[in-house]
Amino acid sequence: MDERHGVGSELSRELSLFHVTMMGLGMMIGAGVFIGIGNTLGMAGPGGLLLTFALNGLLALLTAASFAELSSAIPRAGGAYNFARLAFGRGTSFMAGWMEWFASSVAGSLYAVVFATYTLEFFGQLGALAWLPFGRGVAIKILAFAVACVFIYVNYRGSSETGKVGAFFTLGQMVFVSAIAVLGIVMALREPSRLSNFQPFMPEGWSRIFVTMGFIFVAFEGFEVIAQAGDETINPKQNIPKAMLYSVLIVTLLYVAVSFGTVVGVHADDPDVVAWAAREGVPAEPWRWIGSFTNTGFGEAVAKLMPSRFAGTLVCFLAVLFSSTSALNATIYSATRASYALGRDRMLPGAVATISARRKTPWVALSLTGGIVLLVATLLPTEQVASCASIMFLFLFFLVNLCVIRIRRHMGDELDYGYVMPFFPLLPVAALVCQVLLAVWLVHMSLVAWIVAPSWILLGSFIYRFYSRTRAVETEADIRVFEEEQAPAGDQYRVMVAIANPDNALSMVRNTYVLCEAKQARVELIHMVPVPQQVPLSDAERYMSAGREAIGETMLYLAPMFPFSSTLRYCRNVARGIVSAVREKRTDLLIMGWHGHARHRHFRLGSTLDPILERVPCSVVVLKDCGDRKFRRVLVPVAGGPNSAYALEIASILARSGEGSVVALTIAQPGKEVFDVEAFVEENRERIVLPQDRVETKSVVGRRVSDEILRELESKDEAYDLLVMGGTLDPLLYKFARESVPEVVAKRCRKPLVMVKASGGIRSWVNRWL
Amino acid sequence: MSVDAVIGLIVLVAALVANVGLVLASVRRIRVIGRKKPGSLREILQEL
Numbered sequence: 001m002d003e004r005h006g007v008g009s010e011l012s013r014e015l016s017l018f019h020v021t022m023m024g025l026g027m028m029i030g031a032g033v034f035i036g037i038g039n040t041l042g043m044a045g046p047g048g049l050l051l052t053f054a055l056n057g058l059l060a061l062l063t064a065a066s067f068a069e070l071s072s073a074i075p076r077a078g079g080a081y082n083f084a085r086l087a088f089g090r091g092t093s094f095m096a097g098w099m100e101w102f103a104s105s106v107a108g109s110l111y112a113v114v115f116a117t118y119t120l121e122f123f124g125q126l127g128a129l130a131w132l133p134f135g136r137g138v139a140i141k142i143l144a145f146a147v148a149c150v151f152i153y154v155n156y157r158g159s160s161e162t163g164k165v166g167a168f169f170t171l172g173q174m175v176f177v178s179a180i181a182v183l184g185i186v187m188a189l190r191e192p193s194r195l196s197n198f199q200p201f202m203p204e205g206w207s208r209i210f211v212t213m214g215f216i217f218v219a220f221e222g223f224e225v226i227a228q229a230g231d232e233t234i235n236p237k238q239n240i241p242k243a244m245l246y247s248v249l250i251v252t253l254l255y256v257a258v259s260f261g262t263v264v265g266v267h268a269d270d271p272d273v274v275a276w277a278a279r280e281g282v283p284a285e286p287w288r289w290i291g292s293f294t295n296t297g298f299g300e301a302v303a304k305l306m307p308s309r310f311a312g313t314l315v316c317f318l319a320v321l322f323s324s325t326s327a328l329n330a331t332i333y334s335a336t337r338a339s340y341a342l343g344r345d346r347m348l349p350g351a352v353a354t355i356s357a358r359r360k361t362p363w364v365a366l367s368l369t370g371g372i373v374l375l376v377a378t379l380l381p382t383e384q385v386a387s388c389a390s391i392m393f394l395f396l397f398f399l400v401n402l403c404v405i406r407i408r409r410h411m412g413d414e415l416d417y418g419y420v421m422p423f424f425p426l427l428p429v430a431a432l433v434c435q436v437l438l439a440v441w442l443v444h445m446s447l448v449a450w451i452v453a454p455s456w457i458l459l460g461s462f463i464y465r466f467y468s469r470t471r472a473v474e475t476e477a478d479i480r481v482f483e484e485e486q487a488p489a490g491d492q493y494r495v496m497v498a499i500a501n502p503d504n505a506l507s508m509v510r511n512t513y514v515l516c517e518a519k520q521a522r523v524e525l526i527h528m529v530p531v532p533q534q535v536p537l538s539d540a541e542r543y544m545s546a547g548r549e550a551i552g553e554t555m556l557y558l559a560p561m562f563p564f565s566s567t568l569r570y571c572r573n574v575a576r577g578i579v580s581a582v583r584e585k586r587t588d589l590l591i592m593g594w595h596g597h598a599r600h601r602h603f604r605l606g607s608t609l610d611p612i613l614e615r616v617p618c619s620v621v622v623l624k625d626c627g628d629r630k631f632r633r634v635l636v637p638v639a640g641g642p643n644s645a646y647a648l649e650i651a652s653i654l655a656r657s658g659e660g661s662v663v664a665l666t667i668a669q670p671g672k673e674v675f676d677v678e679a680f681v682e683e684n685r686e687r688i689v690l691p692q693d694r695v696e697t698k699s700v701v702g703r704r705v706s707d708e709i710l711r712e713l714e715s716k717d718e719a720y721d722l723l724v725m726g727g728t729l730d731p732l733l734y735k736f737a738r739e740s741v742p743e744v745v746a747k748r749c750r751k752p753l754v755m756v757k758a759s760g761g762i763r764s765w766v767n768r769w770l
Numbered sequence: 771m772s773v774d775a776v777i778g779l780i781v782l783v784a785a786l787v788a789n790v791g792l793v794l795a796s797v798r799r800i801r802v803i804g805r806k807k808p809g810s811l812r813e814i815l816q817e818l
Contacts, residue, residue: 047775047778047779047782048778050782051778051781051782051785054781054782054785054786054789055781055785057785057789058785058788058789058792061789061792061793062792065792065796068796072800199771199775200772200775201771201772201774201775201778201779202774202775202778205774206774237804238800238801238804241796241800242797242800245792245793245796245797246793248789248793249789249790249793252786252789253786253789256786408811412810412811412812413810413811413812414810415811417803417811417814418800418803418804419796419799419800419803420799420803420811420814420815420818421796421799422792422795422796422799422818427792607810610812
């Protein structure tokens, strides 16, 4: 809504679930299926054809689920470009837009070539091409060039189908394609002997299926444009994800049915098949015959399904006419939008976003897009064009699957989802693995694709590195630094103290002092100032007075002792603000306070602490009720692992300041192997800063670990004054465990408590990146 | 029928069933989320 002039405006929501589903279907049922069937049959056989479409449909559905989740939570138009900016920042966002531009343009080239192929096939049947002075191949290129020019001009004129009119066109192409499928199925029911066309089922084995899946993956691109209609869709949070999923499912079932119809459509005793087999010296199998036509194999098979060859070619021509032209128009439009967005955000020269004064269309972006479409359509053979389009979409969808994982983990709690995918993160991870496999296998089909696509990506990286990075327009940040005082640079151990409550800031920092002294650390104080969504971050000064007090007080205390820096930041979400500060400042240890309970039952330790513990890439120490005191006897429950070792180290540092001692406790559960606590302490001797005589070990037998720890802590004989725990604050276990031992103990503990989480290892690296 | 063909048919049926199943499960989730007030991801997942 634009309220700059006091008058609100918004697009009227007129597109229903039916309209947006049709929009996705219209984009998908393009050229891929028409050229895919003949080529795939020739390479993978009849069973391989069905499997190729079914498995590709599943892979597309996994990515559609990612798109659906992201679009339901981030309804702004922009698709992958927008998701990547939110998830990874400007560099990756540029690459998403750059890849989308090329992928859509190459898909446009493919649609133009397929349209030309089937149109000439039809007119060839009519005998209307005898006058041509050159061969069919040249004619295809010329017609593809011409039809692409027509649709580039159509886009320049700015006339495009609206969602409602487009739905009727899509319905038309679906009727033709479905008719072919139904005819094939009816024929198989009437003559079950035609099912023998599926023998041998997979003559070339499984490896060929990966090749053909990669090759025709382009047949499943298009559902992503549904997200662009978010502003005009009725109830977009529900209808956009539904439309994406429905369109992929419908198209998968349709492709499998059409493939089935194509295979059974040709009779094994057909004179053409028998004559061809005799000529080639191969068995008279329909799939071989269809496959031998490669790009036009689908048309040949359909011709056999119809009463006459002319009728078959006509049906094919009409199906291709409807589908390829509407898909060509839409892909040119989509590619132009992608390049226009790059120009608008100054990732490419601003001239790219120039709007025609007369037509109000981005004519420079359109010209560049048109150049790519024409160049690829003219210079590359059809199979290579399809492979290039497929591989670019595989790369683009790979990026979106990464985005969905990162966005859910980093800012899931801030977004208002209309759909969250099941089995997260297994689905996007499975999609990532499959996309890598298909892209790698595609090298067997097209070396050109493996030269063109990475070259385009390298060119994009080069442009971003030397042009876009410094010129890109800043968008409104979610976190804004208000006051920052830098500490002198150095390679010291960095400790960040997050101050939330000015009342206990000083006591928390005094405890921090002990840790910082032991680590020879540099201290960074940070106070995040949450600003409501309704208030622009630029108007947020009114929220910062409490933060300034807290920082000022702690600065006065620490100034004579440490080199330190302090930061006040405005943010929408405190947890994300702290995680982002930790990353930026490359912090080694984050220290936070905890009030001792979660205010909402959906959180374990608290709405701020939970996401920080899950995402922060450094070690964390959480203090509860520690106040300003010295500790004489510290209890540390240990069970092995890096967190226990880190807990021992922190406990020894805290105990040293009070001339205290540490007790390493293990709970031996009946029937389970007893953990050797003495050996563990010995292993970590170097990390413990206390003399040997001030570190004790103790083993207690009990059934419930948390109860035994609390009983030991409350024991009057021992007089513990602090509990230090490391534990299953691990994000992976955290998701699945109902309630971990540290949580139970932390919530029931009535004495001062310190919880620690150690960083390090490959898992930490993965967490940091995702 | 060869072993490859049997495995191929099983995979084909499984892929189609997985397609339909995933869409049905997803649509159910969309309905569940649509019925409740907007909430945090954690609350949504808890409900589901």
